[in-house]
Amino acid sequence: MTAVTGAPATARQLGRPRDPRLDAAIVGATLQLLAESGYAALTMEAVAALAGVGKATLYRRYAGKEQLVVDAVATLSEAPEVVEGASVRDELVARLEAVRRKSDSSLAGKIFPRLISAAADHPELMRSYRRQVLAPRRAAFAATLQRGVASGVVRADVDVEHAIDMLVGPMAYRNLIRTEPPPGPELAARIVDDVLTALAPRPDQGRDRCTSPQEDPA
Amino acid sequence: MTAVTGAPATARQLGRPRDPRLDAAIVGATLQLLAESGYAALTMEAVAALAGVGKATLYRRYAGKEQLVVDAVATLSEAPEVVEGASVRDELVARLEAVRRKSDSSLAGKIFPRLISAAADHPELMRSYRRQVLAPRRAAFAATLQRGVASGVVRADVDVEHAIDMLVGPMAYRNLIRTEPPPGPELAARIVDDVLTALAPRPDQGRDRCTSPQEDPA
DNA sequence: GACCTGCGGAACGGTTGCGTCTCGCAAGTC
DNA sequence: GACTTGCGAGACGCAACCGTTCCGCAGGTC
Incomplete structure (x- = not known):
């Protein structure tokens, strides 16, 4: 206080x-x-x-x-809603869909875009918002992703923080740039399925991606 | 005027x-x-x-x-820089890296976060920005992705607009929420490789990726 | 009771920005 | 030259907001 x-x-x-x-x-x-x-x-x-x-x-x-x-x-605090029991995929979808819904319904969601420009002048504001709102949400995503690692849906050497950005980033971006029409409930599933495809365990360790220079997992 | x-x-x-x-x-x-x-x-x-x-x-x-x-x-206008000759993957990386670099160096990049909060009160501002800055950039991404479809790196039924959101979204998000340290030049490649993995032609469709025509360097 | 602090309401002077206006001059057309 | 418009400078009245202050009362401790 x-x-x-x-x-x-x-x-x-x-x-x-x-x-x-x-x-x-x-x-x-x-x-x-x-x-x-x-x-x-x-x-x-x-x-x-x-x-x-x-x-x-x-x-x-x-x-x-x-x-x-x-x-x-x-004092903002958004306890990430408990979405359990479902598959890892459905849990991620539910969490990401919550991000979309809250972005224009919850108080914290409406504050987010206004903080983005205020952050340039008052970095503490964004820092505080990250700690109070974004960090708990990310922790929930991280837990689900870890569950995905355990269940074999997600490869073991995944960078969880980066994976979260890959999930939340497109959703937040769509919400922020305000394209018409605004994103609907189906977007979460599309993003999650794309990201899960990217994060799936490699089918054969001697994988030959003909296209790009192999990303050497440092 | x-x-x-x-x-x-x-x-x-x-x-x-x-x-x-x-x-x-x-x-x-x-x-x-x-x-x-x-x-x-x-x-x-x-x-x-x-x-x-x-x-x-x-x-x-x-x-x-x-x-x-x-x-x-x-009057803002950002002609997307010409990045050609490279592979589809490298071209996407170069374009996405340009997004990162410009976000805190170019005028349009610095204006972006400020418009995000102003957009709530003045939608025309964001609409104008989208038309003048974002749309040309997206068109460039779209062209590269289409080239990827032609060369077989990207599956044919890809939703290009959504794919662009998957590329630009995480990068923009990272730039906007101002985590420390700020994203470095390696982020673009990570995002592109993830998205290209998700967008790769389905391997079990009877098509063998690695015998498909290599990317024409045109 | 004496004493302290919290409270709403209201006013204060000072600052800032708006949108308008006037002045004197410059730069064009007819 | 007569006329019209553009221009910089600056002042105008108006409104909003800042941060402070005073009042009279309420709600606590000693």
Whole structure:
């Protein structure tokens, strides 16, 4: 939470305590406005108004807009939904389809494109978003991919991080560049099937890819 | 150019003609500031100052900030560099590597992330960018992929647009989310090799890849 | 009770940007 | 020369927002 009055634990029970519901209201209003208008267009007055809070209350907690937004983004958390029991392929499809769905329905999804341009001026924002939203999601993908290695669908020397980029990258790109029509539910399966084909264990170790110079797995 | 004084071709030689160099200066300054600060932070006064132009000159040409930026983005054009003679695989690698390099060196590349958040409020901006920058690049990728189909490296029923997303998506995504360290020159080859594996003609279709005609170097 | 801090509301001065306008001059046509 | 438009410079009124401050009250501890 990183309140600006960074008082240590020493003697902190004088006077009226802060209302924790206001903390939530402020952060919520900040995230909502961030999703709607982006960082540059977000104003302290709008946050105060939407949160139903005086500006003094804002500045008692945060030194300014930057700290407020950094703190708000740090509270984002998207627990990746549990998709289990299915095959590795179907699990990947479900996870990737969740990425597509959330990109214009969830709060974190709507914030993502706005952070992309804000990241140039405030790298901490993207860093925080990666830690709170992207990293858990990637961890879930990684677990499923590892399951694929165990079950023999994915080759053992796979670079998991790169594989995740191959899955999420095309989906995110499609969402971001806003082609018409927007991607539908079938896209996830197409991407997953393509990537799984690429990641399949090599049929014969002495493989002869006639086309390209053999990628020597360093 | 879509000047705001939308006079038809009728009787257009009264008074002092507009200085065409100022048009270029204005558009140039707009694009530069757009790349540096993004749409929301771009101000007419900054454009005028950077272009060495009075504000009246700006408003004589454009009705406001939105028209100015739309017009400026519409003048963007990135001719995809000619990469020929190599194999289909190497040509794709070269094109994708160009995407990576340009993303933080060229003007259009630096503008891209800023347009992503602006697109939510001004869809015409992204549409214009797609037409001027992305579409030519995609056409080049498409041509190379078609060459791959002809030479048997890529299966005939490939969905070219989707294949391009599979190539460009991961690269763009990596550039946008700004992981450290930033992607290096080796990423293009990894992506291309993965995608080409996925797009290879199905081996059990009775076709033996390695006796199929080698790529004609034309 | 005395004392402290939190709170909403509202106002403050200062800054920034918008879009308009005027001025004096330049560069063209008729 | 008369006329028209382009141009840079700068000022205009207007609006928004910043960060601060004061008020009066509420909600806590001692």
